[in-house]
Amino acid sequence: MVRSGRPEGNPPADPEPERHLGDRTEGLMCGIAGMIDLSGGRADRAGLIRMTRALAHRGPDGEGFFLEGPIGLGHRRLAIIDLSDTARQPLGNEDGRLQLIFNGEIYNFRELRRELEGLGHRFASQTDGEVILHLYEAQGPAAFARLNGMFAFALWDGRSQTLWLARDRFGIKPLYLGRFRNRLHFASEVKGLLQADGAPRRICWEALREYFTFQNLFGRQTLFDGIELLPAGELLEVAEGKIRTHRIAEGIPVNRSEPAGRTEEELLQRLTAAVNRHLISDVPVGAFLSGGMDSGALVALAQRRLPELDTFTAGFDVSGVTGPEARFDEREEARWLSRRLKTRHHERTIGPGDGWDLLPRLVTHLEELRVGMSYPNFFAAELARRDVTVVLSGVGGDELFGGYPWRYAAIAEANDPEQFDRIQFAAWCRLIPPDEQANAFLPEVWRRMRSHSPWERYRERIAPYRALPPVEKAVRFEADTFLQGLLMVEDKLSMAHGLESRVPFLDLELSDWVRGLPVEQKDPGPEGKRLLRRALAPLLPERTCRRPKQGFSPPESAWLRADRMATVRTLLAQPNSRVNEVFQPAWLQEILESHQNGRADHRLLIWSLAAFEWWLRRFMESAGEILPVPAESRKGTS
Structure with missing residues (x-):
C-alpha cells in the first residue's frame, strides 16, 4: 500500500503576510516545493509553508506537507487522474520511509503498474505518482529512465537519507533550485523560492545579457541571481550534505544507418499511440487548433477516441494591417478545419491593446522572460479553460521534424563548421546583436556582464551535435534551446488558468524513434516537415498538409x-x-x-x-x- 505523507498535524495559520507576487485566485495547477538542510539540521517549517502557499494558484484541490529532520516537502494539487483522497501528496510507501511530491503526468504508468503488480506490488490508488514510488522501490534511481511523460518531482528516501530531484527529458515541467543559508530549496515556480528564508532579489547579469541576445536563456541560470533551473533530463542526488548530478538517460538517439522501411505508415501509427496515451484523464480534454498541420493531426487522432471534441483558437484583429502580418490571423483556417473534422469549436479575437493591458499579469505568471511575445498563449489557455481542464498542444512538432525551413536554407550548404556557427549564431541573436550591446547598456551594467560571452554559450550548446550534418544539427539545436523557451511559456501560461497542456509530439516513444531515423529520411525539404506531411496525407485534407507554417505571433x-x-x-x-x-x-x-x-x-x-x-x-x-x-x-x- 501507499499512503499520503505524514504532515505533522495541520499546518499553522498563515504567518504574517509577506510580499506575494500574483493573485492566489488566478489559475489552478499542481505545484511542488521543498527544502533539505545540507548540514543535517531541521527543515524550516514556516518557510516551507510560505513556499508552498505561494504556489496556491497552481493547485486548488488541496495541500499537503511532510517534515522529518532535514527534509521538508510541500504540495499543491490539481487532480487530473484519480480524484480521490488516496492520491493526495506527499505520497508515502507502507512504512513512510519513501515520500514523493510530483507535478506532471506519466503516460506509460498503466503498463508499468501491470508489470509491478506482477512482481507483487500492491497499489492503494489509481494515480501515476504511486507508480513512481513502487518503481523506485523495485529498481532504485534507474527507474526514472523508464518514465514516459512530463514531470518534475522530489523523492525522499528516508532509509538512505537521500533526496532525488528529477525533471523530464524535454523539460516540459519546470523545477527551480536555490541554495540559501545552507539549505537547498526547490519549487515549481520562482515565486516559491522567493519565499524561502535568505532568498535574494538580485539580477543575474550574465543571464540578462544572454536574454537580450537570444530572447531566451540557454543554460541553467535564470534572471534571478542565485536561482537556477534544473536542466531538462537532469537528476540531482542530495545525500550527506553533498549534491551530485546525473542524467536520467545518457546520450541522445543515434541516427540509424539502416532504412526504416514504411516510415510514413509507422510514423502515423506511433503518433496515434502517443495521442492515445495523452488522452488519459479523469477530467475533460480538448485541443488547440490553429488550422495548421500539427494541431490538426492531434485533433483528428484525438477525435477517434473523443467524438465530441472541443477545439480552441485565438486569432488577431488584422483590420488595417498590411503586408505579411495581415496573414497572421488563423481563425478562418481553423474554422474550416474544425468543420471538416466536426469539432465543437471556440475562438477568441485578440485586439491591438489586449497584450499591453495584460502585460503586468503576464510577467507575474511567466517569472522568467522567454521567447516570443507569449500573450496569445495566455488568451488561448484562458479560452480553453472555460470548457476543459486538459488540452493537447502541437508544441514540439516543428522541433522534432524540422518546421523552420527559412532557417535551414541559410545553413544547408555550410559544410564548414565555423561557417555554420557564424550563420546560426547570427540568426539566433533575436534582440540586441552582441557588438551593439556596449552602447545599449549603462556603462556600470556593461562592466558587470561583458565577461559573459553569448558566443561561448552558443558554442557550448551546439557542441554535442557538431558532427551531424548541417540541417540535422540545426534541428537538434532548436530542440535543445528554442523548444525549452516554448515549453516554459506553454507551462506557465496554461497553468495560470489551471489548464494542463499536453504535448504528444514529445512523447518519448515517438520522439526517440523519429530522432533515430536516418538523416536523409528526416530531411525537412524546402517546405519543412516533409516526412510528417507525407505521413499525415491519409489523415488530413491536402489543403492542410500543404499549408506553409504560420507562427502564433500577433501583428x-x-x-x-x-x-x-x-x-x-x-x-x-x-x-x-x-x-x-x-x-x-x-x-x-x-x-x-x-x-x-x-x-x-x-x-x-x-x-x-x-x-x-x-x-x-x-x-x-x-x-x-x-x-x-x-x-x-x-x-x-x-
Whole structure:
C-alpha cells in the first residue's frame, strides 16, 4: 500500500503576510516545493509553508506537507487522474520511509503498474505518482529512465537519507533550485523560492545579457541571481550534505544507418499511440487548433477516441494591417478545419491593446522572460479553460521534424563548421546583436556582464551535435534551446488558468524513434516537415498538409506603429522607468523612434523591454537598489 505523507498535524495559520507576487485566485495547477538542510539540521517549517502557499494558484484541490529532520516537502494539487483522497501528496510507501511530491503526468504508468503488480506490488490508488514510488522501490534511481511523460518531482528516501530531484527529458515541467543559508530549496515556480528564508532579489547579469541576445536563456541560470533551473533530463542526488548530478538517460538517439522501411505508415501509427496515451484523464480534454498541420493531426487522432471534441483558437484583429502580418490571423483556417473534422469549436479575437493591458499579469505568471511575445498563449489557455481542464498542444512538432525551413536554407550548404556557427549564431541573436550591446547598456551594467560571452554559450550548446550534418544539427539545436523557451511559456501560461497542456509530439516513444531515423529520411525539404506531411496525407485534407507554417505571433509591428507607441513611451521613456537603471536612455529613444518611423522592425525588442520593465517592478527591489545609478545617467528620458 501507499499512503499520503505524514504532515505533522495541520499546518499553522498563515504567518504574517509577506510580499506575494500574483493573485492566489488566478489559475489552478499542481505545484511542488521543498527544502533539505545540507548540514543535517531541521527543515524550516514556516518557510516551507510560505513556499508552498505561494504556489496556491497552481493547485486548488488541496495541500499537503511532510517534515522529518532535514527534509521538508510541500504540495499543491490539481487532480487530473484519480480524484480521490488516496492520491493526495506527499505520497508515502507502507512504512513512510519513501515520500514523493510530483507535478506532471506519466503516460506509460498503466503498463508499468501491470508489470509491478506482477512482481507483487500492491497499489492503494489509481494515480501515476504511486507508480513512481513502487518503481523506485523495485529498481532504485534507474527507474526514472523508464518514465514516459512530463514531470518534475522530489523523492525522499528516508532509509538512505537521500533526496532525488528529477525533471523530464524535454523539460516540459519546470523545477527551480536555490541554495540559501545552507539549505537547498526547490519549487515549481520562482515565486516559491522567493519565499524561502535568505532568498535574494538580485539580477543575474550574465543571464540578462544572454536574454537580450537570444530572447531566451540557454543554460541553467535564470534572471534571478542565485536561482537556477534544473536542466531538462537532469537528476540531482542530495545525500550527506553533498549534491551530485546525473542524467536520467545518457546520450541522445543515434541516427540509424539502416532504412526504416514504411516510415510514413509507422510514423502515423506511433503518433496515434502517443495521442492515445495523452488522452488519459479523469477530467475533460480538448485541443488547440490553429488550422495548421500539427494541431490538426492531434485533433483528428484525438477525435477517434473523443467524438465530441472541443477545439480552441485565438486569432488577431488584422483590420488595417498590411503586408505579411495581415496573414497572421488563423481563425478562418481553423474554422474550416474544425468543420471538416466536426469539432465543437471556440475562438477568441485578440485586439491591438489586449497584450499591453495584460502585460503586468503576464510577467507575474511567466517569472522568467522567454521567447516570443507569449500573450496569445495566455488568451488561448484562458479560452480553453472555460470548457476543459486538459488540452493537447502541437508544441514540439516543428522541433522534432524540422518546421523552420527559412532557417535551414541559410545553413544547408555550410559544410564548414565555423561557417555554420557564424550563420546560426547570427540568426539566433533575436534582440540586441552582441557588438551593439556596449552602447545599449549603462556603462556600470556593461562592466558587470561583458565577461559573459553569448558566443561561448552558443558554442557550448551546439557542441554535442557538431558532427551531424548541417540541417540535422540545426534541428537538434532548436530542440535543445528554442523548444525549452516554448515549453516554459506553454507551462506557465496554461497553468495560470489551471489548464494542463499536453504535448504528444514529445512523447518519448515517438520522439526517440523519429530522432533515430536516418538523416536523409528526416530531411525537412524546402517546405519543412516533409516526412510528417507525407505521413499525415491519409489523415488530413491536402489543403492542410500543404499549408506553409504560420507562427502564433500577433501583428505587433503594425499595431505598435498605429496604436500602441504612446503606451510604450509611457512605460519605457519616463524619468521613473525602471529600465533606465539598466539601459542607456538615448539608446532606448532611438529604438522606439526607428520602429515608429519604419526604419527598423523592433517589435520583439520593444516587447522584451516592456516585459523587463514590469519584471523589475514585480520582482526586484525599489528603484535605485539594483545598481547605484548616477543621476546624470537618468537624464534625457522625458
